[in-house]
Structures are given as C-alpha cells and as structure tokens.
Amino acid sequence: MTMIFGIPLQAFLGQLLVGLINGSFYAMLSLGLAIIFGLLRVINFAHGAQYMMGAFAGFLLLSWLGINYWFALILGPVIVGLSGAVVERFALSRLYKLDHLYGLLFTFGLALVIEGGFRYFYGSSGQPYATPALLSGGVNLGFMYMPIYRGWVVVASLVVCIGTWLLIEKTKLGSYLRAATENPVLVQSFGINVPLLLTLTYALGAGLAALAGILAAPIYQVSPLMGSNLIIVVFAIVVVGGMGSIMGAIVTGYMLGILEGLTKVFYPEASNIVIFVIMAIVLLVRPAGLFGRDA
C-alpha cells in the first residue's frame, strides 16, 4: 500500500476530503459573517441558527410538501433570507447607533429562540435527509473511493463562494455595497437607499447560511443543534482571517477545514481544538488576522 508520512494514502486522502468538505461549510459561513459584518458592523450570532433553519427548511419542504432537494436549494435560502430581512428591518436596524456589542447580544438571543423552538418540536436527535438520487453513489478515482455527493458539495460551495465574491467585487450592486461599507452617509447622499441595502445584505448573509445548511443536510443529520457548535468554530476562523476581506474569509475557511482534516490523521486527539490553537497563535503573531486591516 502506498504510504505518505507513515500514513496509508487512502486514510490520508479520505481525511483530506472530509477536511475539504468541512472547509466548504466554514468558507460559506465565514463569508456570510464577513459580508454582514462589513456593512452592518454586526456579528451575526444567529448565523448557526440560520444554517440549521436552512437544513430544516429542506427537510420540512420534502416531508410536508414533497418538494425535492433541487427546489429546496433555491426555496430554503429565500425563506430564511426573508425571515432575516424581517429581523433586520424590525430589530437590528434599531441597534446600529449603539455599541456593536448589542448586535451580537441581540442575535445571540435570536439564536437561542430559534434553536430552543426547533428543539421543542423536533427534539435533540437528528432527522435523516436522503441524498438526492442524481448524486447518490460514488466513483472510484483509482486511488480512493469518492461519494458523488461529497464532490458535489465541494464544487457547489466553490461556485457559491466565487459567485458571491464576483457579486461584491465586480457588479454595480456590489460597488454600492462596498461604498456603503466605507461611508454610508456619503452613499446615502448620492440617493442610494442605504437602509434597503442593509436589509438586503443581512438577507443575503442569512440566505448563504441557509444554503450551506441544505447542502449539509444529506451529510450530517438535520438537528436543531447542528449550528450552535459550528458557529463557535466559524467565529475562531473569522478571528484568524480577519473580517477585512471577503476573499480572506473564503480562503481561511477552506484552509482551516483542510488543516483540521489533516490533524485527524496525524493527531486525532487535537482535531477538536486545532482551529482554536491556530487562532491563539495568529493572535500572538498577527493580532489583526491574516487578511485583516486593523480596525
């Protein structure tokens, strides 16, 4: 058997793939956090809950209405995005004038309500969500066996991340967003509806989280608590990357996902905490984060 660093090649590649999948979710979630933070200056603690809502949206659309995975992939983010827009309009928008910490505390409360509610109705155990027929099965790549769905998740998340990056860096709407990040008052004086832009941004971030949730549903089980532990890891990733740049959030997400996967191969006991350890090291060496501008 081929060995690499004293580890069988297959185990190595297998964990690399797991790391890449986790990295895909980290990237999508930290991307959403970075977009929301960039414009609203709010750390969206409810991001994990919105990710969970996305997975549940897929699950409920299927079990109640028989709507399949592909439509859920569009409908789920729209539903969660709309709910996000409502939250922003009626609550978050009142907090912009205050210390940023209040936004964090508010969304923390929101996350508790959402998660508590889902747990009340669905319990703590997970609900299975079947892999769509088109993507089930796997292919033998010669050096390893690859489930098709996992490959799809990696491709889909790359497309989503690059698409969002293009949207923000290359389109007219994106240029408004970036301008409003720099100086909202000035942008408003040019006749651009900044409050609407803020609502859209929050909805976009929530929708991205929901999309990640639906993508995750067939891999992990759909459970009310799936988001809350993930979000803390994503926070650490955001600290590592620094929230200054969209691309930085994406790259850091993938990088740390893969690193976590590799830790599982070489030193499994530390795989839970490796991202936190990296965060601590980055704080020592470069407190503003790898891609961060010091705020």
Place this chain on the structure above:
Amino acid sequence: MTELTLNKQQDLQAQRIQLGLLAVGIVALVIVPFFLYPVFLMKVLCFALFACAFNLLLGYTGLLSFGHAAFFGGASYFTAHAIKEWGFPPEAGILVGVVGAAFLGLVMGFFAIRRQGIYFAMITLALAQMFYFFCVQAPFTKGEDGLQAVPRGYFLGIVDLGQPLNMYFFVLMVFMIGIFIIWRIIHSPFGMILRSIRENENRAISLGYSVRAYKLGAFVMSAALTGLAGAVKALVFQFATLTDVAWQMSGEVILMTLLGGIGTIFGPVIGAGFVVTLQNYLAASGFPVTVVTGLIFMVCVLLFRRGIVGEFNASRLGARLGLRSKN
C-alpha cells in the same frame, strides 16, 4: 454656596438611605432561608456572585467576555476534584478553585486582550470552547458523568456544612465577602482607571496608563471571583458537570447582568435572582427555557438596555435616593 451645602445635605441623606437599604437587604438574606428552600437560595447567591464578577469586566471595564463559563465550570471541577480526590477541607478546596480560575483567566486574558470589542467577545468564546473540549476529553472530569457525591465537609474543621442552614450561611458569607471585594475594586484608584478605559480607551493610553496591564488585571480578578462562585456552587450541589463549562452558561451570565443592569453593583444580583427563579418555574412546566431566555435577551437589548436596577436608578425615585449616576 447655599446650593452647594444643600447638595451636600442631600448627598448625606441619600447616603443614609442607601445604607438603610443595604441593611434591609442583608437582614432579608439572613431571614429568608427560614421561609424558602435553602438550596434554591444558595443557587441564587452563587449565580449572583458569578454575575457580579462578570459585571466587573463588562460594566466597569467595558469588556464583553463570552467565555466566563470556563472559569465558573473550571473552578467547580478543580474544587470538586481537590475535595473528593485529594481529601481537601472545603476552604482549601475553594482556594484551589479560585487559584485555578485565576490562572485560566491569566492565560485566556493574555490572548483575548490583543483585540477589542466584538473580536474580544469572539476570542473569549472560542478559548472557552477549547477549554470545554479539554474538559470533555480530560480523565479527571469523568466526562459525561461529571464528578459526583462531593462531600461538603466541615468548615474550619468545626462547622458541619452537611446541614442545609450551616451551608446557607457559609454561602452567604462567601457571597458578601465577594461583593465587598468587588465593591472595593470598583471604588479603588485601580477601578477608576478601569472606568476611564471603558469610557475612552485611547485617552487612557495617551495619559500614560498601560491599558493592557489594567485590562489583564481586571480580567484575572473577574475570573478569580467567578471561580469563587463556581467553587462554592460545586460544594452546594456536590457535583461538577460539563453544563457549567458549556457556552450556554456564558450566555446565561450575560443575560443576568444585562437584565439586572450593566455597571450597577446590585443589578446582577437582581438579574440572577430573576433568571434562576424563572428557570425553576420553567423546568417544571416543560416549556423550553432557552426560548424564554432568548426572548428576554432580545427584549432587553431592544428596549431595556439599562436593566432593572439601571432603570430604577434613572427614575425619579432613584434620583431622590441619590442613586442616579452623577455624570
């Protein structure tokens, strides 16, 4: 001139009323175990001290820590381990918990004070989560089972803490000592500098204060006092489990402080009493506790940021009693 003397008289009168209220509060705490279930009251006192220690950081230094569960639960583990496995007497066990929590605070604070505001909150959360994972895996915490049947022992070798009332008065004593220490810290020159950092960090730096050292000092003190609360809680309930180190606990103490009044001495006490009572009622009803706490969180942030005591102090009655803040 006359106005000044009048103010002075009013201040003096207000001070007397405040002292009177304090005395009434203490008497109430001494009487109340004869009417209410002591374990419930001890739980309130532990959480009240926890919230006050947390408030030292949030209310008086302006640092929002999302990782105080690590100190609270960590101290519980240390104390329970010292008493149960090493056979320490309760006072030495509590000391182990406090010192352990202070050390954890030193390490966590060392990393966290490198960033400010929101980042500080996220870093403390992440580091506390790391400690949580450590507790899940480390053998001395006994994993999901936790440390159970921790003996309460004899305080100073004389007072049997197995008796509920003895234990209550022991907890009350620790609570009052803790509050007194916090009060002393806040009203010391050190506390004044902490407040100046809260108000304007850059200005404090430009005045030549080494803000980082002060922040770290406040962080360690807050961690140690939180550890005191956690250590006593382990003694009250005679066990230490993973619940106390989980991030939900960090959220709970924020809620208690926010609800009672950030930056007031007795606000967190009221907030803790309210939240613990609420949890007791809800636990019996089967209604999801997190939904209610989450809702209270949202309402507090949107409409009620001064909290119960903060609103009272800002009211006309509060102004009469000399409680409205002078600035």
